[in-house]
Each structure stands twice: as C-alpha cells, then as structure tokens.
Amino acid sequence: MTRVFCIGELLIDFVAENQGNDLSKAINFTKKAGGAPANVACAISKLGGKSSFIGCVGKDPFGSFLLDVLKNENVDISKSQRANTFTTLAFVSLAEDGERDFVFSRGADRELKYDSSIKKDFDRNMIHLGAATAMLGGGLEEAYGHYFFDALTKDAFISFDPNFRTDLWKDNEAVFIKKCMPYVEKSHLCKFSLEEAFLLSGKDTVKEACEVLHKAGAKIITITLGKEGTFVSTDNMQHTVPSIKVSPVDTTGAGDAFIGCLLYQISQLSNFNMVFNDDELLMKMVEKANKAGAITTTNYGAIIALPTLAQLED
Numbered sequence: 083m084t085r086v087f088c089i090g091e092l093l094i095d096f097v098a099e100n101q102g103n104d105l106s107k108a109i110n111f112t113k114k115a116g117g118a119p120a121n122v123a124c125a126i127s128k129l130g131g132k133s134s135f136i137g138c139v140g141k142d143p144f145g146s147f148l149l150d151v152l153k154n155e156n157v158d159i160s161k162s163q164r165a166n167t168f169t170t171l172a173f174v175s176l177a178e179d180g181e182r183d184f185v186f187s188r189g190a191d192r193e194l195k196y197d198s199s200i201k202k203d204f205d206r207n208m209i210h211l212g213a214a215t216a217m218l219g220g221g222l223e224e225a226y227g228h229y230f231f232d233a234l235t236k237d238a239f240i241s242f243d244p245n246f247r248t249d250l251w252k253d254n255e256a257v258f259i260k261k262c263m264p265y266v267e268k269s270h271l272c273k274f275s276l277e278e279a280f281l282l283s284g285k286d287t288v289k290e291a292c293e294v295l296h297k298a299g300a301k302i303i304t305i306t307l308g309k310e311g312t313f314v315s316t317d318n319m320q321h322t323v324p325s326i327k328v329s330p331v332d333t334t335g336a337g338d339a340f341i342g343c344l345l346y347q348i349s350q351l352s353n354f355n356m357v358f359n360d361d362e363l364l365m366k367m368v369e370k371a372n373k374a375g376a377i378t379t380t381n382y383g384a385i386i387a388l389p390t391l392a393q394l395e396d
C-alpha cells in the first residue's frame with residue numbers, strides 16, 4: 083500500500099468558549115490539536131491507509147500532547163521533529179455567524195529542518211503539501227521546497243492545498259500567490275476553496291479559474307464548495323460532484339477530511355496514474371471524499387469527527 087507523507091504544521095488551537103468573536107473578552111479556552119496537514123494524515127490513517135507526518139513541535143507539554151494525538155491515530159511520527167522553542171499556538175474565537183477573532187503565536191512549526199534521508203521514501207509514494215504556515219518563511223518554507231523537489235525527482239504523486247488564511251496574509255496576497263504558483267504548476271492534484279481558486283487565478287468564475295490554473299500546469303483540480311459538493315476539473319472534463327445531505331454542527335476540518343479521503347483512495351490504486359486516465363473513477367472517488375467531508379461536519383472538532391471506512395461505507 084502506498085504511503086502518504088503529509089508535510090507542514092501541527093499546532094494547538096485554543097478555541098474560546100461562549101465569548102462571541104471578541105478574544106479580548108474570552109475567559110475559557112479549549113485546547114485542540116490543529117494543523118491542516120496533520121488532520122489530513124489522521125484522515126488517511128483513520129480510513130485504514132498509511133500516513134506519515136513531517137513537521138516540528140516544541141519540546142514542551144503541548145508538543146508531547148500533539149504527537150500523542152497523531153500516535154493514537156496510527157499516524158507515523160518517526161519523521162517529525164522537536165525544537166527548543168514553544169509549540170505553535172493559535173487562539174481563535176468564533177461568533178455564530180462565522181466571524182472570527184484570531185491571534186497567532188508562531189513557534190516550532192517554522193523550525194522544521196529538511197532531512198535529505200527521507201527522499202528515498204518518496205519513491206512510488208505520495209506527498210501532501212498543505213500547510214497554512216508554509217509560505218510564511220523559516221525552515222518550514224525551505225524544507226517544503228526541498229521535499230517538493232525530492233518528490234518530483236522520485237516521481238511521487240504530489241498533492242497541494244494552499245490553505246490560504248486571510249488572517250495570515252491580509253494585504254500581502256500578491257506574495258502568497260507568487261509563492262504558491264510553482265506548487266500549483268507541478269502538482270498532480272490541487273485542492274482549492276473557491277476563494278483560493280479565484281485568488282490564485284485572478285478570475286471570478288470556476289470555469290475561467292480552472293482554465294488559467296490548468297494552463298499554468300495544474301493537472302487535477304478540485305474546488306470544494308461546502309454543501310454544494312466539489313467542482314472537479316481535468317484537461318478532459320469539468321463537473322460538480324454533489325455531496326450528501328447532512329445537518330452540520332461544526333464545519334472545521336471538512337476540507338481536510340475531503341482531501342484525506344481522496345488521497346486515501348488514490349493510495350489504494352495499484353498505480354496512481356490510473357486516476358489521470360479514468361475520469362469516471364476520479365468522480366467516484368470525489369463522491370466518496372465529499373461524503374467524508376460531509377460526515378465530518380456532523381460532529382464537533384476536526385480529528386475526532388473524521389470518519390472511519392465503516393462509517394463511510396455505511
């Protein structure tokens with residue numbers, strides 16, 4: 083079975099309780115494991131796939147907590163690192179209308195050091211680059227570039243999610259676009275939200291956005307549309323694959339569950355090139371990945387809400 087190496091950040095989300103969206107008024111916070119690529123690694127493992135997480139946490143109790151969460155989800159953490167600085171922390175408070183207040187204290191995730199010995203493991207395997215913090219500089223950005231190059235030279239399957247966060251890139255979008263495009267150009271699979279597809283392409287319809295992004299080199303493009311499902315685009319077809327009907331209580335991690343489930347299915351193929359030649363197969367996979375995203379919204383939390391294979395096939 084193919085292994086998926088998920089590279090990026092693992093951090094603590096401190097989520098304010100019952101304080102609207104004003105962090106200055108928040109008193110109680112719930113500690114949660116966060117970081118999109120770590121969520122994706124958990125999603126793959128929970129479905130029965132093989133995943134490894136490559137990232138850096140601090141040598142502090144928060145770092146120990148985070149690595150334990152991944153270990154308990156059967157994610158391989160042997161390639162993860164610990165730095166002599168504090169674990170990255172995000173404080174967030176959410177109002178009922180989705181408005182949020184956000185404070186970010188960047189620590190150990192930026193300290194990731196490139197490890198050239200991992201390159202050989204990419205052979206016939208897959209990598210997923212999906213860090214919200216990767217383009218913010220530091221060791222993580224450097225390591226990202228090296229691992230991307232290694233994956234290209236080893237013919238690994240490459241998946242990319244830009245994970246744009248307005249809070250982190252306010253007034254600096256042009257830099258974000260410039261840093262992301264080399265990944266879009268050479269990845270086999272790109273997962274965008276509507277906002278990301280429009281931002282990176284400079285267009286404001288999905289069809290035009292995909293046209294620009296395919297022209298740049300993107301192969302399979304998926305644009306997640308919440309309850310509407312997912313827009314899929316290849317050189318040969320464009321289609322919206324609908325999702326299932328659910329009653330959502332918390333949409334955190336739906337996108338990570340979606341891409342995790344899609345990568346899990348690709349990892350089960352005897353040869354991942356099959357996904358480029360068979361649009362029907364791709365659409366069936368997206369349909370299942372939509373279901374994974376939808377199920378995740380029916381439970382609170384990100385990792386805890388991820389579905390198992392049995393739940394998915396129920």
Ligand code: ATP
Pocket residue numbers: 274275305306307308309310311312324325326327328330333334335336337338340371372373374375376379
């Ligand atoms: P995130 O907000 O987690 O960073 P995202 O915005 O990419 O990620 P969504 O579009 O919210 O993710 O969800 C991913 C997928 O999950 C969707 O494409 C859809 O298939 C499914 N999904 C999400 N929300 C719902 C919903 N309310 N009903 C049905 N399916 C949903």
